[in-house]
Amino acid sequence: MKRAFPILVVLLASACASQPLRPGMSEIEVVQAMGRPAMELRDQDGSRHLAYPSGPFGLHTYMARIAPDGRLRALEQVLDDGRFDAIRPGMTSDELLRHIGPPGERMRFDNLRQTAWDYRFRDTWGYVAILSVMIDDSGLVASRITQRLERDRRLF
DSSP states (O other): OTTHHHHHHHHHHHHHHOOOOOTTOBHHHHHHHHOSOSEEEEOTTSOEEEEEEOOTTOSOEEEEEEOTTSBEEEEEEOOSHHHHHTOOTTOBHHHHHHHHOSOSEEEEETTTTEEEEEEEEEOTTSOEEEEEEEEETTSBEEEEEEEESOOSSOOO
């Protein structure tokens, strides 16, 4: 019990000090709360997209959209069925990165001259699934497909 008390105090202090991210916060505050982004993309207008995936086997990617003035415009969890529906053949790989962030895994298919970008996520019905987006050698989306990994039981 004596060992647990200092750990509990540190955890409670850090929980009280943290605050939810909200639009208007500075980029410094975002990075302090979220850590260093896995990917940063810059737009022509000076705004940026900071991607925070939860890892190759994680189910979430958070995209912090930073305005040209360095303030948080929005923070969104971008791996969901609604966003996936907007992915269409002909979309560029750069547009895809801005839309849903970096893939958890990539697999090359030389016979097709395409690379699969795979994203694990939890679908609308609560099942763990993988979205595979096929990117051709010219850097364009060729197709996409979703496959559920857990078919027999729901995970919450």
